[in-house]
Amino acid sequence: MNAQTIREKITAAVKENFKSEEKPFVNPYAGEKSTVLLETRAFSEPHLNAKKCCHLLTKVLYLITQGEKLSSKETTDLFFGATKLFQSSSERLRRMTYLLIKSIKVSETEVFIVTSTLTKDMSSKSDCYRANAIRVLSRILDPSMAAQIDRYLKNAIVDKSPFVASAAIICGINLMRSAPEVVRRWVNEVTESVSSKSPMVQFHALGLLYELKRNDRLALHKVVSQLTKSFGKSPMAECLLIRYATQVLKAERDSALEHALMDYLESCLRHKSEMAMFEAAKAFCELAVVDEQGSGGATVFGYDMLPALTVLQIFLTSPKPVVRFASIRMLNKLAQVRPHVVSRCNVDMEPLLTDQNRNIATLALTTLLKTGHESNVDRLIKQITTFMTEISDNFKVEVVRAVKTLCLTYPSKYKVLMAFLSSNLREEGSAEFKKDIVDALILLVEQIPQAKETGLLHLCEFIEDCEYPSLCTKILSFLGNETPTTSSPSKFIRFIYNRLILENALVRAAGVDALTKIALKCPTLKKDILTLLESCTTDNDDEVRDRTNLYCNMLEGKMGGKDGDLLVEFNGVLMKADLEFSLDALCQTLEAHIAAQPELPFDVKAVPTEEAYESQKAAMQAINAAKQQAQTKAKEPTKAPAAGKAEAPSPVSAPSAPDIAAKVADLISAEDLGALQHSCKPKLATESEAEYVVQVIKHMYINHVVLEFVTTNTLQDQVLEDVDIKFTIGDPSSWGELGRLGIEALPYDRPASAYVVLQKMHEGDDGLRTLLGTFQAALDYTVKEEGDDLGYRDTYPMENVTIAMGDYMVPRHLRPGEFKSMWESLQQADEAVSKFSLNFKTLESAATGLTTSLNMAPCDKSDKVDTTARGHTLLLSGTFIGGLQVLCKALIGLDQSYGCLLKLACRSKNPAASQAIVHSVE
Amino acid sequence: MGIFKRLFGLFYKRRTKVKILAVGLDNSGKTTLLKKLRPKKADLSTVPTVGYEFESFSKNGVAFDCVDMSGQSKYRNLWEHYFTDTDGVIFVVDATDKLRFVVVREELETMLSHQEFSRRKIPLLFFANKMDLHDAVTPNELLATLQLDDLAHPWRIFASNALRGEGLEEGVGWLVDAIAEHKTTAK
Structure with missing residues (x-):
């Protein structure tokens, strides 16, 4: 009874207390940047008030962590103010000062002013001073200074206090970047610390040891496999070691090492600590991604995935949200590569859909969508719909993608899935989210024939109320292509016509296009559509009006005679989903056509394709450049002729198009040669270790082939002169040699190119001008050894040069x-x-x-x-x-x-x- | 009553605190000089100061908080950050280092051109240090070389031997008076 009253009183008191705390919470450390910085003038007061300064420092640190940026002047002032705080002997204040110096970015020229103060603190008696001073030092040391205090740091690593030892090791990790050679001297101390009793020291020492050995593969392997055998590691160190082991496994396949490390990982699955267990399971999952051979099977490097999955499955039911999140996130990743393996956890994942934490729920959902079975799709969709409104846009996109793939896997479920997608189209959402849904719907309509009409109707509904013109035009063009093949195209025309009335010019134009396409394919609807288009012939936008008029004329068949032919041609082009020629090229050829012979009909087939046009353009530029070069050369008569200059040894192995045209300009003019189609990869025509190394590059033109022989002299005491290619054509009816270009002199190790220009003598049986051929080739040259003026003529055979398909x-x-x-x-x-x-x-x-x-x-x-x-x-x-x-x-x-x-x-x-x-x- | 007054006066004096900045070229003897001023006998084998160090001591009933700046050329531009709240400056010159008097002059000018010095008449105490060495110049000669006559600030020069503490008492004594005077006039 008595206890009861006391309890009641306490509850009442507590309630009262809470009431008083219902006032809005004011952060005592929040403040305006300028005010706070002004207040830091207190650092310069003759009588330092430690408590006040501490409070101020906290305020400043709070500002910094809030992302407030300090200008360099502000930083400098603050820093020098803080240096004055070292006068005080208050331990708390000193600690805050250390923190501040670490978190502001002081310029290098100023920061070292505290070095001597810090080194003094480093040898002080207080562990707090020592450890913190070391931590700050690690941020500001330059290599020369690091070498000076090397001895202190080394002692600190093996210090009794784990706090100090950890700080020194962290200092080492930081120094690895600026002064690695100093840290390398600490290997023994660090190795010793890995087996320290303190978990923190172990953890940090392991990290540093890894950094030290990281570039030395063998040493790293040794360290990792040795450490996996030692016992008594703290969970943190264990986790780190598991990660390192995973990295080693990922980097290299070595069966002995693999065996040892995988044994270790497996043993970690039975670790006492949850953290290490998860880390090991995670390692398995990550390796499953790497080990592609095991995909399909349920093994990683020959080890069963099952224990790892069991661990994750148990974690799914953990009361701690973070554990559940970690495990579901891992399963989600794994589901991308091995969905069937993950599917055995489905039973435990489903309850997570109602998890209070939305992130966990979404991850569970997307995982289930990947692993889900046809039978429970309906239920899943019902569950998603309930919480789509509660999750962020990023997750929504994620869900949409998952639904899309699911629909492709189970086409029979399209109805439910499409309904889900379209209902989401109507919800609020970002443009990206909408675009993803539209893409998904379009894909589904294309892939699943039976879903076509439903999908199209969903899309139509969407454009009725769509705020993104780009999406609208996309859908309209899609409708134009797809509706004619539906059972009743007329159903969709209304939707498109509404656009013509209600939307902006961009969408109207797209709508006109779509209607015309439908009219062309469905003659029965032609008349109706013409009536509809009528309204747009007086549109106030030029583009829309022009298009409509053209289409109307076309549909009415008003264009007769030659224009009629053109109409048919144009018709065909319009009906195709993608153009088979480049638009730029069309414009250009049309212009040329009008200028040259406007009375003749225009041939659409003459317009080159996109790729051909691109390559032609590049070639034309090259030719123009070459011409310009030739012109400038002509203006300077004192210079050697173009060919002579081109022969100068150039180290480039694959010259660009203008080079070739310019180089062979003596043999064939650039206009005759035409545009370079492409150049083949260099191919060795000799052994790679022969005296003279020759690489052949074939430059392909429509009617010609230019063979470039990139020749390298590998003999130091020789110079080759008058190098020529001896070239034998086996089949003179197919190939003709237009000319050759030799190399004047070929000194040691200075590659130079000789050229042979070949002409195709006929078009080939199929008219493709793809002639094949094999040619014998040899180098013909005068060898001059050192001190020998005359030299002698010699030849060096090469492998046959073939031109294959x-x-x-x-x-x-x-x-x-x-x-x-x-x-x-x-x-x-x-x-x-x-x-x-x-x-x-x-x-x-x-x-x-x-x-x-x-x-x-x-x-x-x-x-x-x-x-x-x-x-x-x-x-x-x-x-x-x-x-x-x-x-x-x-x-x-x-x-x-x-x-x-x-x-x-x-x-x-x-x-x-x-x-x-x-x-x-x- | 008299006793009270004296006690109070003593108490009051104890609480007087001044902030001093010690500057000068490297190897002029700043750290040694400040260490010597400290009642505790420290060992006098000093190493070049990196950055700055704090020295606190009391003399003539006044507590000194002294910032001992490093004199090395690359640190000299850092002096200015400590000008703001200083009550007085001790400028130590190596009297034997005639070669670098011109550098001393330059650094002095730079310091005096700082806005803090034009705003307040901060007293300057010069020490012509290392007077025990035979080639040291006398304060008078140094005064002339450095053109101290033109200074608008209250200043005084003393010959000193930081190793043995000679001349320091007089100099610091003057500085305390000058600061007190400056403070009263400022008020």
């Missing part, structure tokens, strides 16, 4: 996933397919052999061959001469009776080129 190709790297869509965009009718039997022993060598011989770039990581499989699909992409984009799909199989078999399919816009490429493999 691969030389007409340049690898073109595609983004992941791009191959598929590009492959499908090319007509199957133009595909060239052939089957071969090749002379390769393994799939891997076949894949690399094919890639190099075709000189194309592997896509979507298809160059990585699974050695255990019996077949492999290699995806290749390249740009063929003339800017033609070429894609190849190669199925390689190993058969015991037939050896290596290949089925090569090639697609490009030019069937002849595809054929030629496929046949080149034979």
Whole structure:
């Protein structure tokens, strides 16, 4: 009874207390920067008030941690004010002073003024002074000063007080950056401290030891594997060691080391401390990302992932939020590489969806979306919807992406997922978030046919009320392409027409485009659309009006005769998703056309593709530059002729386009040569350790090939003169030699280039001008040894120079996933397919052999061959001469009776080129 | 009553505190001089000061808080940061180092051109140190070389031998009086 009353009284009192504290909290340390700095004048008072100064210092530090920036003058004043505080013997004040000096950035020329004071403190009796002085010193020491106090620091490392020892080790870590040679002398002391009794010293010493050994691989391995065997480490040190072990494992594959370290990591999974357990589990997960071979299986470097996962799974149910967060975050990362492994934790992750901490809940959700099973998608979506409003935009984007991939994995669930996405479109959100959803919807509409109409309707609804014109135009153009293939395109026209009335010019123009596209594809709707477009023929924006008028005329078929042909042409162009020519080029050719022969019809096909145009432009610039050079040279008659100058030894191995055109200007004019299409990679035509090293670079032009022989003389006591290339053409009907350019003198180690210009004599069977050929070549020169004036003539044979199909190709790297869509965009009718039997022993060598011989770039990581499989699909992409984009799909199989078999399919816009490429493999 | 007054006076005097700045070229004997002023007999083997050091001592019933600045050329530009709240300056000159008198003059001018010195008439006490050495110049000669006559500040020069403490008492005694006078006139 008595106890009861007392308790009641206490509760009442406490309540009363809380009430009084309900007043708004005022931070006693907050303050205006200028006022606080003004107050620091108190540091200069003759009678220092330690308590007041402490309070002031706290205020200043508070300002700094709040992110307030001090100007350099303010810093200087503050610093010199603080130096006066060293007079006081108050321990608390001194500690605050140390803190301040550490946290302000004093200029180097001023900061060392405290050095002597600090060194004095370092040898004082108080541990507090010593440790703090060392910590501050580590920030301001320069290498020479570090060497001076080296002895003190060394003693401090092995000091009895862990506080001081830690400070000295930290000083070492800081000094590693400025004066590593000083710290290297402390190795013995540091190694000793790693086995110190104090956890803090252990931790810091381990860190420093790692820094010391970091650049020495073997020593590092030794230290790490030795330390893993020793016992009695503190959890902190253990964590650090686990991280280092992980780094070592990541850096190098060495089976003995791997075994030892993985054993250690596994043992750490059973550590007493939660922290170390988690760190070990994390190490497993991180290694799982590195060890790609193990992906698919549930192992890392041959060790089972299961124990690590069990640890994380247990942590998921921990009462501490931070533990739950750490573990779910790790699982989320792991789910990106090994979703099926993580899926066994699903049971424990699901309760986390209702976790009070939204971060944990979101992570759990995105993880579940990755690992989730088809059966619980509905439930998941229901749960997301409830908390989408509560999470930040970054997480929302994260969720949208996860939903997108989930939808692609389980297309049958598109209804639920799309409904979710579109409901989010209507919610408040940043532009990026909206854009992500729109992208996701567009992707889903493209990938999942049955989702098309729903998806399009969702998009239509969105543009009804969309504040971002860029998104609107994007959706409108998408609608224009997609609606004609739906069951009732008329349904969508209303949405587009609304845009024409309500939106700004940008969106109106896009709407007109979309309507026209629909009208062209659906003749039944033509009339209605024309009526709708009518309203825009008097639009007050020029662009919109022009477009509408053009489209109206086109749709009404008013253009007759020649214009009619053009219309058909134009029609075709408009209907295509992407243009097959460069817009800049179109503009340029149109201008030229109007100037030259306006009466003739314009041929759209003559407009080069984007890539071809780019390369042409570069080449034209090069030619112009070369011409200018020639002109300036002509103006200076005293100078040697252009060719002579070009022969001067240049160390450049791959000269740029203008160089080549200029160098061979004597043999063929730049106009005749045309634009440089591309240059092949240098190829050795001799042994790399021969007396004379020759590299051949093939510069490909439409009608010519310029061979550049980059020759290096590796004999120190010789000079080669009058170097010429002896060149034999086997098939004069295909190739003609236009001329050669030799090297006048070739001294030791000064590479110089000789040139041979070849002309293609005919267009080739397929009209592609892709002639192949093999040529014999040899160096022909006069050797002059030191002191020998006459010298003698000699020849040096080279390997045959071949021009293969691969030389007409340049690898073109595609983004992941791009191959598929590009492959499908090319007509199957133009595909060239052939089957071969090749002379390769393994799939891997076949894949690399094919890639190099075709000189194309592997896509979507298809160059990585699974050695255990019996077949492999290699995806290749390249740009063929003339800017033609070429894609190849190669199925390689190993058969015991037939050896290596290949089925090569090639697609490009030019069937002849595809054929030629496929046949080149034979 | 008399006793009280004396006691109070004593007490009051005890509490008087002055801030002094000791400057001068390197190796002129600032640290040695200040150490000598301290009643506690410190060992006199000094090393060059890095940055600054604090010395506190009392003399003639006045407590001195003295900042001993380093005289090395690269630290000299740091002196000015301590001018603000100083009551008096001790400027120590190595009387044997005739070569560098011109440097001394220069540093003196730099110091006097600082706004703190034009604002307040801070008393300057010069020590022509190392007078025990035979090639030391006399205070009078030094005075002429440094053109001290033109100074607007109260100043006085003394010959001193910091190692044995000769001449210090007189100098510091003058400085205390000058500071007291300056303070009363300022008020």
